[in-house]
Amino acid sequence: MSTKAKQLSDLWLKASILGATWAASEIILGSFLHNLRIPFNGNILTAIGLILMISASYIWKDKGLFWRAGLICALMKTMSPSAVIFGPMIAIFMEALLLEVSVRLLGKNLIGFLVGSALAMSWILVQKIVNFILFYGNNIVEVYTQLMKFAERQLKIQFDLVWLPIMILLVLYILFGLIAVVIGMKIGNRLLQNTDVLDKHFTPASSGYQTQGKQAFPYSLVWLWVNFLGLVGMLFLINMTQLYIWIPSTLVVILIWTLRYKRGLKQLSKPKFWIFFLIITMLTAFVITGIQGEKGDWIKGLLIGLQMNFRAAIVIVGFSVLGQELYNPKIRNFFAKTAFKQLPIALELAFESLPTILHNLPDLKSIFKKPIAVIHTLIKQSEQRFIELKNEPKRSVYILSDDLDTGKTTFLQGLIVKLKSENIALEGFYAAKLFTNDTFSGYDLVHISDGETIPFLRLNLDQNQESIGRFKVVDSTLEIGKEWVNIDRIKDKQLVILDEIGRWEMEDKGWAKVLRDILNSTQVPILLVIRERFVQDIIAYFQIENPTIFSPNHIDIEEFISIIK
Numbered sequence: 001m002s003t004k005a006k007q008l009s010d011l012w013l014k015a016s017i018l019g020a021t022w023a024a025s026e027i028i029l030g031s032f033l034h035n036l037r038i039p040f041n042g043n044i045l046t047a048i049g050l051i052l053m054i055s056a057s058y059i060w061k062d063k064g065l066f067w068r069a070g071l072i073c074a075l076m077k078t079m080s081p082s083a084v085i086f087g088p089m090i091a092i093f094m095e096a097l098l099l100e101v102s103v104r105l106l107g108k109n110l111i112g113f114l115v116g117s118a119l120a121m122s123w124i125l126v127q128k129i130v131n132f133i134l135f136y137g138n139n140i141v142e143v144y145t146q147l148m149k150f151a152e153r154q155l156k157i158q159f160d161l162v163w164l165p166i167m168i169l170l171v172l173y174i175l176f177g178l179i180a181v182v183i184g185m186k187i188g189n190r191l192l193q194n195t196d197v198l199d200k201h202f203t204p205a206s207s208g209y210q211t212q213g214k215q216a217f218p219y220s221l222v223w224l225w226v227n228f229l230g231l232v233g234m235l236f237l238i239n240m241t242q243l244y245i246w247i248p249s250t251l252v253v254i255l256i257w258t259l260r261y262k263r264g265l266k267q268l269s270k271p272k273f274w275i276f277f278l279i280i281t282m283l284t285a286f287v288i289t290g291i292q293g294e295k296g297d298w299i300k301g302l303l304i305g306l307q308m309n310f311r312a313a314i315v316i317v318g319f320s321v322l323g324q325e326l327y328n329p330k331i332r333n334f335f336a337k338t339a340f341k342q343l344p345i346a347l348e349l350a351f352e353s354l355p356t357i358l359h360n361l362p363d364l365k366s367i368f369k370k371p372i373a374v375i376h377t378l379i380k381q382s383e384q385r386f387i388e389l390k391n392e393p394k395r396s397v398y399i400l401s402d403d404l405d406t407g408k409t410t411f412l413q414g415l416i417v418k419l420k421s422e423n424i425a426l427e428g429f430y431a432a433k434l435f436t437n438d439t440f441s442g443y444d445l446v447h448i449s450d451g452e453t454i455p456f457l458r459l460n461l462d463q464n465q466e467s468i469g470r471f472k473v474v475d476s477t478l479e480i481g482k483e484w485v486n487i488d489r490i491k492d493k494q495l496v497i498l499d500e501i502g503r504w505e506m507e508d509k510g511w512a513k514v515l516r517d518i519l520n521s522t523q524v525p526i527l528l529v530i531r532e533r534f535v536q537d538i539i540a541y542f543q544i545e546n547p548t549i550f551s552p553n554h555i556d557i558e559e560f561i562s563i564i565k
Helices: 002-007 010-035 041-056 065-079 086-106 110-136 139-155 164-193 221-240 243-260 271-291 298-325 329-336 343-360 364-369 371-391 408-421 475-484 512-521 532-541 557-564
Strands: 397-402 426-436 439-447 453-458 471-473 495-501 526-531 548-550
Touching: 010 041, 010 065, 010 343, 010 371, 041 065, 041 086, 041 110, 041 164, 041 371, 065 086, 065 343, 086 110, 110 164, 164 371, 221 243, 221 298, 243 298, 397 408, 397 532, 408 426, 408 495, 408 526, 408 557, 426 453, 426 475, 439 475, 453 475, 471 475, 475 512, 495 512, 512 526, 526 532, 548 557
Parallel strands: 397 526, 397 548, 426 495, 495 526
Antiparallel strands: 426 439, 439 453, 453 471
16 A cells, blocks of 8 residues: 555545545445435535535645546446446546636636536536437437427427426536535635544444455457447447348347346346336337327337337447446556556555545434535545555665676675675575686576575577577576565565666566565565666656665765665
């Protein structure tokens, strides 16, 4: 945990904590509101997210905090047991992004928060409309429009009724946003005053949430593309071909998806889907025959309704299976090499923080009795968590660097002798040159703690052996060297030394894995010997923060040891 925290910037660390807190509220209240079928449950959850972000901005004033926290929370939705995660993920991220854009343009003030919250709440309605069009096609717009016009004639209403329900919903959503801003700013001001408003003791909430790892799934980039092309292709078939083509094709594709992705069938197995199926089919037939006056054409209406529902089925299941494949570790690793390189670490830290946050949440009775006080406490706990992670002791990384054949090994050997004489507990290895009949023939690997020497690199080994430049590698030595510096052997040492870290490790070979394990899983100080031209590349590749770099030509052993101590 602490090692991950040190790899993050302050901004990503705060986003990780805030995103996990937001996700915790989604888990506790989301399940509760959904199970009780509370109206506007999505708006309530969005309001809580807005309150958390607005109140947190009073103590964390970093630009870019909102969208990062939203991204963390959205990605944590991938652990949801629901078969549909795209919708909530997109909604959470867009709500955070819209608030971010608003405060960037208008400032972190009442106007900025009001506009941002109104946009975030409005996005819920926009996304619902887009989803209906995406699921059912443009026919759903025609069905809705005709029904509203039919209602106008029946009720003898003189103004356009089509937009009235949408405008009423929009006003209600914006009111939710206004309430969120008022509460968020109120909590933010209390945080600045450092006013405690909640009892210290709670009854922990029972979330029923478990952070167990997912079962192994055979992710495949090929399947990702096949699924995408299958989804697009089926939408084309449904819109452009006859029913005797698209009905069996849709059933075959859904069957294939169901066999590979068990979760894909969950949404179609819910009564809600089939209720909508029946309602939309009958409404379409009613609109075509009853409202548009095409008498006796019930069959045409039923077929259009079926087409709309088959389209919805293929989109719902298709998005579900795409969402599962997008959790592929290869895709996460790709993002690790981009501008979002801190995102995977922030996400891991958020998942590790989640059980603690859930444990510290009060029970539902306290949440509904003192909602403002609960959110105040959540933000205070988030601030405390940030301080704890930032103040944990940092492990030192030293780099001994110079060009080839400039005395690094000689310096290192002298350093080891001196450190041992001062009873410093060492572990690791270094590469010593080997001469045969006064001719350079390779390197041996020397175990620092006991002096054991084993063959490492040779000029005259079997051609099938792995190479480093002109040398062949003794495979067994790699395994022995990795064992010398495994986590269990070094955890009580005062310094670990790894020699000749370079291009091989940047190809994820050689000592790359053990070096990464030491950096990510321990606090043991480490000394790396790196050729000068590889230093900056190694620092970037392994994300080493603030290393101390030395050259044997510019410092003596005594001075080096005094700095290490």
